[in-house]
Amino acid sequence: MDWGNLQTVLGGVNKHSTSIGKVWLTVLFIFRVMILVVAAERVWGDEQQDFVCNTLQPGCRNVCYDHFFPMSHIRLWALQLIFVSTPALLVAMHVAYRRHEKKRRFRNGEKIDIEELKNEKMHIRGPLWWTYTSSIFFRLVFEAVFMYVFYYMYDGYQMPRLMKCEAWPCPNVVDCFVSRPTEKTTFTIFMLAASGICMMLNLAELCYLVIKVCMKGARKTT
């Protein structure tokens, strides 16, 4: 069970998304999931082993590492990606429900082509519009929450080379050194930028959907 399965599930949703939604999905999978798996995991792979502290006191290194990294970047990004992609499943469930209703009507005698039903693209209107808009809204909220959590946990987005640790059992103040700080900062900024782009795409999609509905409403009244 890995990111591949998530991609399969979300690929199905792609068919019923707007064009901006499709762009968002592509950015998500290529610039975030793929980068996370292919590159970022290697950079953070030795984060605890190569976190050295200038002391012989056993336990000090563990405690300092835990103090400065309550949760690793990699896990935070993985959770962020899982949460951000989940609202799209709401849309998938709604589409499946609509198809099921159509099949039921077919069984009760109405003439509908079953094959066409499977490949049909659902138009985003009515209750599906509300589901879709809610899913975009939740995506935005999750992205914003995780960006804030990142900022709050790591005091900004930069990885320093040296951290001064005073937690027990370290004697006095101990210097601890982070492994690959520049590479980590580069990847953090990259993931941050990708997250920002995704947020903008979500905002654009939200505006597009709202404007489309308003224009339809205006056309109906005139």
Next chain:
Amino acid sequence: MNWAGLYTVLSGVNRHSTAIGRIWLSVIFIFRIMVLVVAAESVWGDEKSAFPCNTQQPPGCNSVCYDHFFPISHIRLWALQLILVTTPALLVAMHVAYQQHQEKKLLVLTGHGDPKHMEEVKKHKMRISGSLWWTYVCSVVFRLLFEAVFMYIFYMLYPGYQMVRLVKCEAYPCPNTVDCFISRPTEKTIFTVFMLVTSSICIVLNMAELVYLVVRACARRGQHNSNPSSGKGSFYGHKLSSEYKQNEINLLTEQDGSLKDMLRRNPGLQEKGDRCSAC
């Protein structure tokens, strides 16, 4: 651990579940199995190698203390929990397969054994009624039971669900009391709480599903008592006409003379036979 194989098996069950059952399955796979595989396993990966103790006592003290405080690792407990919790759904899958087999046999006996009808049997969704209802309810009850048991085991083994930074160890061969330090305790606590919350959500979903099934069965029984002619049978009992049902009964009675006698004695038995036991 081949979670993908489990996913394939359980996706088949998805089709015959209620809507709540499908939500439960999604929560299990996305928020529990995926988080376990993608994140939690790397957090607990170095739990033994990065468990230093403040002692020079080689090397037994470290191992003994680790074993004393972690009789079974969180990761293994969660993996066991997920396997046991998802397994009752296989009971439902087996029952559905058995029912489909019976329907296919019936079709062949009544001369509708062509590939098109066989495909339809495979594809149509089974209604959760009759003995399938009991199997489904049992599977939900077992899921609830397993979830509760594992949450209790977790609480017993790791009181408070929190991971501390320092543990004091007095097991032989450690001299006196030795300080041992756990790796990444905060991250572990965060994931423990996360898995606990998702487990509770799954328990709530299972209870909701149980209540829904019971209420639906009672409502159906109420409907049936006021309208006894609405019999329940298999999918084909509805699709084909009463003529088909009569043919089916004729065929069975030809094969078994005692059944004919029974039917002659109790003419109302023919209709009663369609009724499910729990609706």
